Amino acid sequence: MGARAERVRLRDVAARAGVSVKTVSNVVNGYQHVSPATRAKVQAVLDETGYRPNLSARNLRVGRTGLIALALPELDNPYFAELAGFVVQAAAERGWTVLVDQTEGEREREQAVASGFPHHLIDGLILSPLALDARDLDERGPAAIPLVLLGERLTTGSADHVAIDNVAAARAATEHLIAQGRTRIAALGHQPQDGARSGVAHLRRRGWAEALRHAGLPVDDRYLGEVSSFGREQGASAMAALLDRGARPDGVLCFNDTLALGALRVLADRGIRVPHDVAVVGIDDVAEGRWSVPRLTSVAPDKEGIARSAVRMLAERLEPGGSELPPRDVRAGFELRVRESSHASPTVP
Template sequence: MRHRLKDVAERAGVSVKTVSNVVNGYQHVRPDTRARVERAIAELNYRPNLSARNLRKGRTGVIALAVPELDIPYFAELARHVVTAAAELGWTVLIDQTGGGREQEHKAASGIGDHLIDGLILNPLALTAEDLADLDGTPLVLLGERVDHGPADHVVIDNVAAAREVTAHLVALGRRRIAAIGAQRNPEGASARLRLAGYAAALDDAGIGYDERLVAPARGWHRADGAAAMRDLLATGVRPDAVFCFNDTLALGALRALHEAGLRVPADVAVAGFDDIEDGRFSIPTLTTIAPDKERIARLAVELLANRLDGDRQAPPRELSAPYRLTPRESTTP
């Protein structure tokens, strides 16, 4: 039997309106009254009718998360955290893969479909601030580095500082020929440019010259791209003694190429990545990485979206920063 607000009100000895105020989190309820209502809710195992609530608010109870690639583990792990945070608000999450293409990203940012979603969390690679400024309607939260200080709320991490820290970790181990894998010069490569800047800054801090021969481009950031880039570096004859890969999947590919070349990690070449995907905790050796707080990124994004839906949609956009940490493992420290 599904209990109603009326049943909870009768059990607690209060009005239906008071129960509604407690369920919806209104602050102006006396503590003893709130306690009685919460006790009645628990005793009756009452669950709010989310469909009816959304209907009253003119909402669907559905949001969307649009990311470039679901086969990049970072985005899959992030999606899990977004789904968890959204579920606590009674929301369902649609997940869309844009491929990093402008047309698909524009479609997602435009709301995916009339009245289909209440809001969107988007990690754009192709859209610009100007593209987003032309959109109207669907509440939007941005992830990633493509659009800074744009027309929507934004959750970021400090990519430059993080890359600088992991490169400094390699320097502190006595490495001097530190390569970088993952450089991109295309407009979509905002993360790559920031991580390259952090890498270069750490070398400069240590008095190590920047050597273009040690910087390997990668059109994609998959395992195969990392393996190919590592093979290309080794083929030049400029042997690195450490490698900073701009994400963990590149690093896993680099580990494979080093193994094929008969080089030991970390004795001959130390390897570090970025993202702290689960695979890196089980690779041989386990992977040193920068660990962005993916759960915090997801919660901040969902909270920003909830604030837009329940608050002032005309308020200035906010940019919030999520933490990260350096996580040393066997690939740099035996």
Template sequence: MRHRLKDVAERAGVSVKTVSNVVNGYLHVRPDTRARVEEAIAELNYRPNLSARNLRKGRTGVIALAVPELDIPYFAELARHVVTAAAEHGWTVLIDQTGGGPEQERKVASGIGDHMIDGLIFSPLALTADDLTGLDGMPMVLLGERVDHGPADHVVVDNVAAAREVTAHLIGLGRRRIAAIGSQRTPEGASARLRLAGYTAALADAGIGYDEKLVAPAPAWHRADGAAAMRDLLSSGVRPDAVFCFNDTLALGALRALHEAGLRVPEDVAVAGFDDIEDGRFSIPTLTTVAPDKERIARLAVELLAGRLDGDREAPPRELTAPHRLATRESTTGRP
């Protein structure tokens, strides 16, 4: 049987209003009274009726997370952290895959349906800052690099610094012909451009010239694209001694192509990726990668959204940078 607020009040010997004050976190409750109420809540396994609470606030208790592709492991892992952080607010998370298309992104950014969600955490590929500015003012937090200085709060990773760091790691190992896999020239390729800029800056820092023949494009960032790009590099006569792949799935594909070509990693070619997905910790060899703090990204996004829902929706947008680190593993340093 599901117990009600009245049952808790009777068990604790207090009024229903006092129980409500404790459940809602009001400070002006005597410590001994609060202790009796909390004990009664535990004994009865009482759970607040979040639906009723949300109804009083004019909310659904549901937020949405919209990402381009759920089969990219980075987004799946990020989604898990968003769900965990949202649960601490009593929220349910509706997860949508946009495919990076403008029509679906516009639908999501407009609220999916009438009053279906209270707010949105959104990683767009097609829509620009101008596109988002013209939409309804639903609370929103942006992820990714497509929209810069947009109309909503934004959580980012310093892609240039991270790419510069991992490329410098390869240079520090004595590698000089370092290829890059994942370049994109389309408007949606903002992450690729930033990571290419970091790669180029690290080469310049070391006095190594930029060689366009060592930069391989990838229309998408899947394993097959990484394998195809690596094969193209090898068949063109380019022989890199290291490869920086712009995400880990590209790197996993590149590892496969190098294995098929009879090249050893890292002895012949060192390989590094970006994202620190779980697969890379179990590949052979394990994958050196840039590790964005996905849990921190999720928590920052959820807290920013909570701030908008509970506070000032008119305050200027904030941009917060989540930390990253370089995780060095066997694909660059060899087995210990």
């Protein structure tokens, strides 16, 4: 039996491992300049003794709270809910607690989050904005808390940023439909208004159009389904509107999975078979799509990678000299997961 966790100190671990207290501290804090053999030896003692760092004392020493904030547009959106879970997990591994807020994509609320959190309350902020512009972020000033943006990049270089390549993601989804022999491919999720709110829609529409042109297929605006937001009801309404005006697609790219779920409902209600009559693909790969009938083919962003990159960049900003780092732009990966909604012989569950 190891010593009781609350009584184990750094020097106890150091004595057992035969290393210095500084070396144990470096392992606990994840510093890289420790040899693999030494790290493994120290980690074995840490595991054996059940050592846990005194996070409150550590935060007091470095002037931190151990709290970060995560602000998302919609907490009931499955994509954001899953992403939040990964952020909480990645933060917990660093001993951080995450305060979660919902902005509903409103500019005033996003401004309040970006600049209104008292500096003594949180150490950093991860924000997925829909309505802010570059000026809003630039006005935060050089003394603002560390900030990482998720989603589409605003026209600013003042903050770190993590996102997938939305053009490439939509292009891959459309190419998959073309490979299934589909030639009349609709796109649900078009938002013609300007601004950050429609940034994802514009980029995913571009990917759809690029794939069609590359295959020698027409880019026909009659097959664009316009929406005001990316929800199930909007997906259902857009699908119904396409069918009602005589458009008869044999493939549908939905700009996210919740739009696709709404579209699937309308197609089923009207007796249109998926994928036999119409193949459907979404983007986001939320868990709900794996339980729909048929199961939804989707482009899966690396949600865990996005979360870990955002938390890592906050941590690097908090290190000595971190505020001097230039703004960084990380592109997370994605993969197409083929299921029943687009292929009779799906490749993944």
